[in-house]
Amino acid sequence: MLISCEEDSSLVVDRLCDQSREQNTAVGCFYIDFEVRKGQPAVSMLGSLVRQMVSGMERIPKEIWRAFQEQKKAIGGRNLQLPDVVKMLQLVTCEQRTFMCIDAADECAAVQRFKLIDSLNQILERSPRTRIFLTGRPHIRAEVEKGLAQRVVSVSVSPTKGDIVRYLRARLDEDETPDAMDESLEADIREKILGNNISETCV
DSSP states (O other), X not given: OEEESXXXXXXXXHHHHHHHTTTTEEEEEEEOOGGGGGGOXXXXXXXXXXXXXXXXXXXXOHXXXXXXXXXXXXXXXXXXXXXXHHHHHHHHHHHSEEEEEEEOGGXXXXXXHHHHHHHHHHHHHHOTTEEEEEEOOGXXXXXXXXXXXXXXXXXXXXXXXXXXXXXXXXXXXXXXXXXXXXXXXXXXXXXXXXXXXXXXXOO
């Protein structure tokens, strides 16, 4: 279990997906979006992981198939509840080695983050081969460590000034109006941003 300051975990997901092709390994990911976090309850996040993992299986476990069929028969098509989804993930993760990547957990609404972490803890208790990669800002570290019963390896990732300069150059190179940019303006932009009390630790 990793908690990092880095919000973009796509490189980790890509690496895991590449490795999973050669092994009996499942990879699922969910990116939490602050703008729509009210529409991203824990049950939806974990439900997305279930769908991703089941879609890559040659055979869907009978218990999961039965749960979906029973859901269809319910009056009004009752949505699956959080305990149902947790049980499904426990079943799927018991079948094979599993990596679950959840990006920007700090942007999740506090109540939903509590439910999410508690659900992940239940999954880990039943599935010792499961690994979770969770990213978020440092202020949720204690919450994650407590919720996952100390099964946490924390890695702090912070940009250096060199990282920021390389990022700025890459973005400036993508400018659709290159004629409007000269070396002097580019230098001014870098100086303003880098001189704006940017800390080398994540905030």
